[in-house]
Every structure is written in C-alpha cells, then in structure tokens.
Amino acid sequence: RLRVLSGIQPTAGSFHLGNYLGAVREWVALQETHDAFYMVVDLHAITIPQDPAELRASTRLAAAQLLGAGVDPARCTLFVQSHVPEHTQLAWVMNCLTRFGEASRMTQFKDKAAKQGAEGTSVGLFTYPVLQAADILLYHANQVPVGEDQRQHVELTRDVGQRFNSLYGETLTLPDAYIPKAAAKIYDLQDPSAKMSKSATSDKGVVWLMDEPKVSAKKFRSAVTDAGTEVRYDPEAKPGVSNLLTVYSALTGISVGEIEEKFTGQLYGPLKVEVAELFADWVAPFRARVNEFLDDSAQLDAILAEGAAKDWLPLLMVDGHDLDPTMGSVVY
Numbered sequence: 164r165l166r167v168l169s170g171i172q173p174t175a176g177s178f179h180l181g182n183y184l185g186a187v188r189e190w191v192a193l194q195e196t197h198d199a200f201y202m203v204v205d206l207h208a209i210t211i212p213q214d215p216a217e218l219r220a221s222t223r224l225a226a227a228q229l230l231g232a233g234v235d236p237a238r239c240t241l242f243v244q245s246h247v248p249e250h251t252q253l254a255w256v257m258n259c260l261t262r263f264g265e266a267s268r269m270t271q272f273k274d275k276a277a278k279q280g281a282e283g284t285s286v287g288l289f290t291y292p293v294l295q296a297a298d299i300l301l302y303h304a305n306q307v308p309v310g311e312d313q314r315q316h317v318e319l320t321r322d323v324g325q326r327f328n329s330l331y332g333e334t335l336t337l338p339d340a341y342i343p344k345a346a347a348k349i350y351d352l353q354d355p356s357a358k359m360s361k362s363a364t365s366d367k368g369v370v371w372l373m374d375e376p377k378v379s380a381k382k383f384r385s386a387v388t389d390a391g392t393e394v395r396y397d398p399e400a401k402p403g404v405s406n407l408l409t410v411y412s413a414l415t416g417i418s419v420g421e422i423e424e425k426f427t428g429q430l431y432g433p434l435k436v437e438v439a440e441l442f443a444d445w446v447a448p449f450r451a452r453v454n455e456f457l458d459d460s461a462q463l464d465a466i467l468a469e470g471a472a473k474d475w476l477p478l479l480m481v482d483g484h485d486l487d488p489t490m491g492s493v494v495y
C-alpha cells in the first residue's frame with residue numbers, strides 16, 4: 164500500500180468548508196486504500212501567537228472534527244504533531260538544507276508576512292514549510308492529500324528531500340501532492356476571488372463547520388454571485404456561481420454538468436437555497452458526532468495517545484534498517 168500523510172492546523176472556532184472539501188474528505192476516502200497518517204499540527208499553529216489553554220482546546224476540537232468527519236483510528240494513524248518529538252528534530256536538519264532564497268519564495272509566507280509586517284513576523288512562520296517538509300519526509304509518505312494552496316510546500320518538500328538524498332545517500336521518499344480535482348480550492352462566499360480562509364478579514368463568506376447550521380445556511384443564501392441570470396460553471400466570468408456549483412457537486416457527487424442542467428431556466432436564488440439545504444443536511448449529523456467525541460474526553464485522549472505511540476514503527480525503518488530517530492546516524 165502507498166502511504167499518505169497530511170496535517171491540519173487547529174483553529175479556535177472550527178474547520179471551514181474549504182478544509183473539509185479540499186482535504187479532510189479526501190483523507191477519509193484514502194484511509195480505505197492507503198496506509199494513512201493524519202495529524203493535528205499544533206506546532207504549525209504557534210507560528211502566530213496562541214493562548215496555551217485555547218490551543219489545547221482547539222487541538223482537541225480539531226481531532227474531534229476529524230473523527231466526526233469519518234477519520235477512523237482503526238483505519239489510519241491519527242495523532243498530534245507535538246506528541247512526536249521527531250518532527251522538530253528532523254525539521255532542524257531540514258532547516259540546514261533549505262536555502263534562504265528558497266524559503267523566501269514561499270507565497271503563503273510572503274502573503275502572511277506582508278499582512279503582519281516583517282517586524283511582527285516570527286522566524287517560525289518563515290521556516291514553517293520546512294517543518295511541514297519534515298512532517299512528510301519522516302514517514303516516507305508517497306502522497307500528500309492537500310488543497311491547492313499547499314502545492315508549493317509539497318514541492319519544497321521534494322526539493323529538500325532530494326538534496327538530503329544526494330548528500331547522504333538514498334534515504335527519504337519523495338512525495339507527490341495529491342490534490343482533489345473538483346474541490347482543490349473553495350472560494351470565499353462574499354469574495355469569490357479569494358480562497359476561503361481562516362484568516363479572512365471578514366468571516367461573512369467563511370462557512371465554519373461548527374457554526375449553527377442556520378448561520379451557515381444564511382451565508383450560502385447571501386453568497387455573492389453576478390449580475391447575470393444563467394446558472395453555468397465559468398470560473399472566469401462567474402466565480403461566485405461556479406463556487407456554489409463546486410460545493411453542490413462535492414456534497415452530492417452529482418457532476419457539475421448535471422447540476423447546470425437541473426437549474427436550466429432558473430435564477431441564482433434556488434441554487435443558493437439548495438446548496439444551503441445540502442450543507443445543513445450534511446453538517447447537522449457531523450456536528451452531533453463531533454460533540455460526542457468532545458464529551459468523551461477520556462476516549463479522545465486515548466485515541467490520540469495511541470496514535471502518537473503507533474507512528475514510531477514506520478518512521479524508524481528504511482529498507483529494513485533502523486534509523487536513529489534524530490537522523491544523526493545518517494547525517495554524520
């Protein structure tokens with residue numbers, strides 16, 4: 164079986180629809196066919212200031228949402244990044260192999276640093292993609308299921324992994340990004356030129372999974388579309404309508420073409436109403452499952468502890484040889 168690995172940051176409120184359709188939904192499918200490793204990346208979250216108690220709470224909430232979405236600890240390894248110290252150990256080695264210019268070209272860093280100003284930006288935010296590379300390389304992952312916005316980070320992972328191999332011998336597996344075609348990028352409902360994002364300046368166009376379904380339904384109903392009338396998939400001319408069609412298709416499995424046909428002769432209103440209903444139907448049982456996992460904190464802790472213990476096995480073996488977990492034996 165090929166191995167997949169992916170991570171998601173804990174966020175204070177909850178995941179948003181982009182996280183679910185672009186990534187988590189694929190994780191659930193891939194655990195059936197792949198050797199799967201999924202983690203909550205709390206160390207990535209502290210690249211911006213966090214309150215420790217809140218971060219602990221949102222890490223548990225993130226895990227509960229993954230479980231509620233169908234990530235199953237019996238089918239994959241689910242854990243919290245900071246519970247496995249090797250991530251930061253390998254990250255240091257990778258920091259030493261990553262060039263300053265290479266890291267400076269990461270567009271996500273450039274965007275975030277531009278928003279915050281260089282003075283207020285942590286060095287951790289700068290080396291964030293290097294920690295991500297370590298996350299992936301540590302497990303010899305073949306594929307990394309992520310949304311489009313993470314493609315560049317997976318490419319960096321390949322580059323530094325390749326550099327490691329050419330310096331110290333073939334050791335690390337070079338991964339490919341696994342990006343779902345249909346829902347690789349979900350856009351903000353109020354500003355369909357921007358991706359749906361946890362750091363959007365206004366959350367009017369961001370659909371949070373743990374919000375009251377009524378609140379989210381309203382966001383769909385007031386989604387920005389365009390002055391035209393025809394329900395047609397055309398991301399250039401009709402970004403808002405196209406985004407709604409993407410969500411509709413992702414939630415139902417019905418092709419965009421069929422949905423267009425279904426709405427022939429109708430205005431945008433009915434499409435918005437139907438997407439709102441589809442989402443509400445999906446999210447209600449999801450929220451109930453998440454709350455059940457949150458209520459049973461002993462079970463949640465046990466699942467995460469087991470995940471952190473289990474992932475030792477694969478990471479230590481390369482071609483049947485044990486590796487020192489610090490990678491020290493390879494580097495020196």
Ligand code: TYM
Pocket residue numbers: 168169170171172173181182183184185186187204207294295298299307308309310311312313346347348349350358359360
């Ligand atoms: P994060 O937490 O920002 O996002 C989690 C996943 O959600 C996807 N995503 C989207 N997909 C479609 N449309 C959107 N609007 C949208 N917004 C977010 C992201 O692409 C991602 O797959 N650096 C990563 C976490 C990470 C990681 C890793 C991922 C750390 N280590 C190792 C893979 C492998 C991040 O911050 O994702």
